[in-house]
Amino acid sequence: MSTDTPKPEKKLSAVEKIKTESEFLRGTIGEELANDTSHFGSSDIQLLKFHGSYQQDDRDKRVEMKKAGKEKAFAMMVRCRIPGGRITSDQMLAQLDLCDELGDSTMKITTRQTLQLHGILKKDLRETIHRINKMQLSTLAACGDVNRNIMCCPAKRADGVHQQLNQLTDQLTEDLAPKTPAYHELWVIDQETGEKTLEGGGPVEEPLYGPTYLPRKFKMGIALPEDNCIDIYTQDLGFLAVVRDDKIIGYNVLVGGGMGTTPALKRTYPALAKRLGFCTPEQTTEVSKAIIMVQRDHGNRADRKVARMKYLVDEMGVDAFRAKVQEYLGYALEDCTEDDVTGVDDHMGWQDQGDGKWSYGLNIENGRLLDNDTIQLKAMMREICKTFGTELRMTGHQSIIVTDVEPEQKDQLIEIIQRHNVPTTEDTSTVRRWSMACVALPTCGLAITESERRLPSLMDDLEQPLAKLGLDKERFTIRMTGCPNGCARPYNADIALVGKAKDKYTLFAGGGWLGNRLAYIYKDLVPSDELASEIIAIAGAFKANANEGESLGEFCTRVGKDDLAVMADAAR
The missing domain is CATH 3.30.413.10 (Sulfite Reductase Hemoprotein, domain 1)
Known part of the structure; x- marks a missing residue:
């Protein structure tokens, strides 16, 4: 695979300077973790995103705090990287413990099939991320200018097609992850003994991303034509499976999707991905890397508002973009097959896995897991995890699937859900089931x-x-x-x-x-x-x-x- 010389820029954005001087995402995060301030400095705020955390404050309290002459009510949001939304019952229980012990006692299933905690105080950030790693999860690359959590159809099926999708998701997550040892130095190494409590670390280099990583965030998804449950056309890079005789023979590659826009700036806009070409299963990693490298070397590093890959694809044109990707690959891609999206399944309710067991998709309104006087979603999840002990899968619509339910256990699962005052999927209206919302106020700093x-x-x-x-x-x-x-x-x-x-x-x-x-x-x-x-x-x-x-x-x-x-x- 060849590389290319980055095009010259008039002036780099401030974030580019921060990344350049960060020593592969270290910055001064370690020093700031050691002091007793309530919040991080501006440079480390940017670097922490790569480690899976955003600094926020409770905007409901801003006026009150200001009147009292106090600083903002700062806290950290911590997001996990959970490829394809697959998580064990033990991991979910450990996450629920974290949100109760160190967070604001709620947990959010995101629109990208992962979990995020809110209300983590700066003094508890290291313990939070350390404990997430101890449960064999990670927050690395959940945010930041890198490939983020890869979405994949969450349905559990006994067929080989869904197994291939899961394997590809895991493979690409590993192959496209940042390699800097800074993450392990900051969060995984035991700070008292200096000993590594988990395997990790690596050379001080980034063979894929380089010292300045990508110009902007990068999102990927893997889908089936008959089941676009992960919104493949909204992704920077999508792999749409091409299935023949119940086997995936390759993928139609889609590039340049992205939702963000700034209405006051006409040069910004939402975009759907464009069909680039076809690759075999064996080529997916090198094709992904080539596309990422084209964005790395040619994406806009001067203006972050137009730095997503959709703008590069549109600026170059999809044919020229494909030519550049092929130049990095060293070989030509085949044209896309006729396969395209034809359906969507939200995987809610009872679905036959094909192995004698069942999955149950439960609508979680806007993905928020909480307990209050009227509904006990966290308590419900705890009992489900302890009773069934099966794998859970989060959907792109912020809901959750309980897998591997034996036929004789179906009534027991529904009883647990109803006893905690949680509406079953069957009792949820269609309009509510197909709705979703972002977090917004009071924690998101961008919310209007x-x-x-x-x-x-x-x-x-x-x-x-x-x-x-x-x-x-x-x-x-x-x-x-x-x-x-x-x-x-x-x-x-x-x-x-x-x-x-x-x-x-x-x-x-x-x-x-x-x-x-x-x-x-x-x-x-x-x-x-x-x-x-x-x-x-x-x-x-x-x-x-x-x-x-x-x-x-x-x-x-x-x-x-x-x-x-x-x-x-x-x-x-």
Whole structure:
């Protein structure tokens, strides 16, 4: 595999300077961990992302703290790297212990099939990450300008196809991980004895990433054509399996997806991935590395707002990008096969694994595991893990699958769920089941308005009107984000609500649950208390005017913004 000379830049961004001077992500994190301050300095904040942690503060308390003459209520978010969302019951129990003992007593299943803890104090950060490694998990590369957690279909099946997908996910996670020993020096080595408590470390070099890593974050996903449950078109790099006679013969390679945008900057935009070429299973690692190296050497390091690989793909054009990838590979890629996405399964409810056992997908609203007076999700998870002891799998829709349930245990599992006041999937409305939200306020520093805390009440307002319209079984996606960065993948949803100003949202329409079409801006700056009525009006227009077999997103795309507005007004 050849390399290339990076193109000259006018001026590097400030983060590039931090990475250059970090000595492979060390910075002064070790020194800052040893002092008694409540927060990290600006340079180490950037480097900590590579180690799986973001510095945040409780924005609900900002005014109160300022009035009292106190600093912000700082805390760390810690995110794990869990390839394909697969986790053991023992690991889940250990994570629940962590969130109770060192976090804010809640845990979040993310839109990328992993777990993150909130409310970790700076003084507890080393212990938190150390304990995560002791449970045979890692936080390395869960954030930062590297390849992040690789998404993969979470369904457990006895067939060889799903096993191949899991094997590829694990292989690429290892092959594309940063190699710096700084992670092990900071978090894995026992700080009292200086002894390594786990295997790790490596040479002081980064053969794939180099000393400055990538210009921006990099996301990957692996999917099947009939089951695009991981939103492959939103990924920087996607591998779509090509199956013949129940065996994966290769993958169609997709490049240049990405959701983040800055509305005030016209040069930024959400994008769906483009079809690059076909590779065999044996070529996946070197193809991945070649694509990453092209982004490493040619991506924009001067302006982080346009540094994602989607901008490089668009700037070069997909043909020139493919040529450059082939130059790095040293051989040509075949053209994509005709295979493309045709379906999506959220894997909720009972599904036959094909080995005599069953899996049960349980909807976790917005991925938040917590206990309160009305619902006990953490206590439920603890009992499920202790009772069944099976593997768990997290979905790209922030929910969880309990695998390897014996037929005679099915009633027992449902009883545990119901006893903890958790709605079963069968008791969850379709609109709620296909909705999701990012964290947003109070912890995300980028959030403009509410998302996770707002979406449940919006679902409450939608369920009965949709049932009255006869649409309670209609499948369409509603995704909400507190800002335009798009962590809940809003821009390819049937309906999306993206935070634009305090308590106001941009309403998008026309994407779809299949994930291969972008939505358009239907209305801007919609007040929070008008969201339900706007969505119900769209649903009413759909009910009155849709063609047979047409989905909500397809209908919105066909009629367009102006006609949709007229039809929605008529349906009010």
